[in-house]
Amino acid sequence: MNPTETAKQVLADPAAQYQALIRSLRRRKGFGILFVQATPARGTRLIDEVRADLPQKNVAVLTLEEPITNLFKLIQARPDQDTLDILFIRGIEKSFDDYIKPGYGGEGNYYKLDTIPPILSHLNQQRDQFRDTFKFCLVFLVPRYALKYFIQRAPDFFDWRSGIVELVLRPEELQRETINSFLYGEFGNFKSLSSEERTKRILIIQDLIREKNQATAEKANLFYQLGLLLHSDNRYEEAIAAYDATLSIQSNYDDALHNKGCALSKLGQFEQAVSVYDAVLAIQPKYYDALYNKGKTLEKLGQLEQAIATYDAALAIKPDLHEALNNKGRALDELGQYEAAISAYDAALAIKPDSANAFYNRACCYGLQSKLDLAIADLKSAIELDAKYRQMAKTDTDFDEIRDDERFQQLLSES
């Protein structure tokens, strides 16, 4: 094995990493800065291990629960600062989180020039004071993104480090952390997260992907999770890249493929989306969501007959997929097949009696057919379920035939 490969192997060995850290701490005389990249749980265990292995050293821990702006004063106020050898500092990333502003993609949200976490400019400017005042080693326990924050925004402070220890996780630890990071459930669960929460999860997952001992199969899952998070943050290109990463590991990962189709469709790349859905169906013919979404995409392309056939295929697998019935109705509607459309909406409402959308769509059909009473009854139901349909009806040309009717006007003017 060549020296580079041996070196990489050593670096992936948790025990060797730990020993190197211990040597570094044992040999340190006076001031020093070390960074340890570790998960919070691993960090806690590390502190216990260091205490046990270096009994001659006076070890303390500073845990930051809140954002701070001045670390120097905080340490200086410690009664034990004259006797310390090692001070572990945890939670410094809490002072960065507010400065990760969602906005545009990639790393653009982090480490931006327009803001700087005050703690970082403090550290950058005061590094001499730290060196000249404190006679012990500062060990920062940080996640990867915090490390990157130091690199980008407190480069002078970071430059004085004596090392960065990446405490790799043992395979079993990694598995546990990985499972914990997954957010089970529907896509909607991701949607309901706040943007900040999503950002945090993205960071955690990116870290786990880069763990040296991460199993390949788990990596596929992690990339998929990453894709979902990015997707729900409307970062479609990045989401697609993440899904592709999943697929490059496991080409038949149908969920990743399906979501890739959705993201492509969001980007307006309908043709590609359709072929991706076909690929999903080749793997899993009963994947009715893929059929449903393929139908929607075909509609976007104006291939209405094909869309209807696709919805029918989805309904053959899952007869109570009322969204498919509803969309099928709309496609029929656009083809001018009002009767057929109305029976599709009837079926949708039979499954989901409070579907405002179905009521509204059916009202449109009746409107086009100048069936005044039926149109008004359905529109009324739709508006009762969701007031937004009142606004929509005001400009919807489907109602032009009945617009002058007094009852119609009255329904729209109520508030």
Next chain:
Amino acid sequence: MSRLPDVMTELYSLFEPFQPPVKEAYVDCNEVRGKWDVLRELGRKIERSKEPTCQLYSGHRGVGKSTELLRLKEELEKKDFFVVYFAADSEDVEQNDTEYADILFACTRHLVQAIQLENHNPLLDWMKDRWQSLRDLATTEFEFEGASLEAQVAQFASITANLRAVPDKRRELRQRIDANTPSLVMAMNAFIDAAQAKLAKEGKRGIVVMADNLDRIVEKQEEGKPSNYDEIYLNRSELLRGLNCHVIYTVPISMIYSERGTRLEDSYDKPDVLPMVMMRYPNGDVHEPGVDAFREIIRKRVEQLDRNMQREIEQFRATASDPQAIAKHDPLAPTWETTVFDSPDTIRHLCLASGGHLRILMQLIQRALDWLDELPITAQAVQISIEETKETYRNTIQEGQWDVLAEVCYHKLTENNEQRLRLLLNRCLLEYRYYDDNGMLRRWRDVHPLIRELEPFQRATRRIEAAANDTSS
């Protein structure tokens, strides 16, 4: 048998990335920095000019900027200049929004501290007047009586700084201070003139203020507003260079490596940048003098180890009988290349991997020691340390930057744009200078040698190559 101090511990301490070398360990790298010499580049202007000079000095982090500046201080003092050197500290630039006024206050404070003038009134009067006008903004009462002038300047600076930290007072304060800043410069100059007169009697040729560490201020730019760097160094340049003595400001390197560079030249004397030590020529050939200089730096530090441990080693020698044990713990100079290190090749590898960047060299060595229980420092330990540093570069470089790096390297680009600037600033791109065979000064840029080995960089390079071939065929 007496206990031997731990060689590894001692050695580790000698390569601290945050300690400038002790005098004995200093190695003159002028030749391998393209003959860049602080005495010539900055010193000569001060010596020759009859008028006060105001020079900007800059360089990458951790290449020896402060070390060189302190060397200049010593030289100028030998030539009878009175030098006030200060590394801006917390009292000077503590705030998140350091302004030019803080820098002026810092200079004032350190000047006053260094040159004791009894009852110097212009400065005191200035502060008293200002204080009257600021009083209503302050929350605490302060009297400018009794305390030393130095303490008063410090107090004044800190009070105004505290005031500025209160957001709703900031604008008001800025207006009042701005309105009065020219007169601060005048008051300072009255002080400087009096000081020069006093020092002249002691045979001094003039005052030189060296404001180091100002490059520590982090750049901040909000949408649609000038960056805080522009505010400090460009928009207020007439004040910063208004002092009646020689001044050297250490400025952030991004000021110089940008389109602002030319504007700086208009406002100050031509800025100077301390270059990297060159390890390779543009064609990839090793620049042996550069490697030699770094080897010398390592040797001198190791020599310190001898000095520190001499007595203990002597004692050990007296009691130990095993010559091998002595060899292991006695890294005396002549054989250091094979006792401290496993072979001269390992040293060479280290020097080349540093890219001519001094601090990286220190960090590589310290970290290599972490992977070893005893000497010698092996090629394998160095390689582990190198792999770790590569990982740090991976974390430094953002997704879109690989192409930029590859492009600069492939096309040997030297002009700046914003993207390249950022990469220069975080030292992914390094600038070297040397004199070619025709005696011409050449500047060129290269990606850090460890980045060259990273996969994303190689991928980007292949893309650039392919694109270049496409257009040429």
